[in-house]
């Protein structure tokens with residue numbers, strides 16, 4: 001479900017924790033999904049600045065897929 005002409009409706013909850021991208025601790029983070037490595041699976045969570053960078057990558061990836 002998306003808002004018309006806007007960002008997707010956000011249903012996830014921010015919690016205070018550790019950003020798995022920039023290693024900052026005690027910052028608001030959002031769970032983005034499971035991360036899978038050869039050693040196992042863990043919860044990938046990131047802070048807002050990191051999420052903004054990730055969103056830019058996701059957007060660029062989606063654009064690339066749409067035009068392929």
Ligand SMILES: [Zn+2]
Nearest residue numbers: 019022047050
């Ligand atoms: Zn971060």
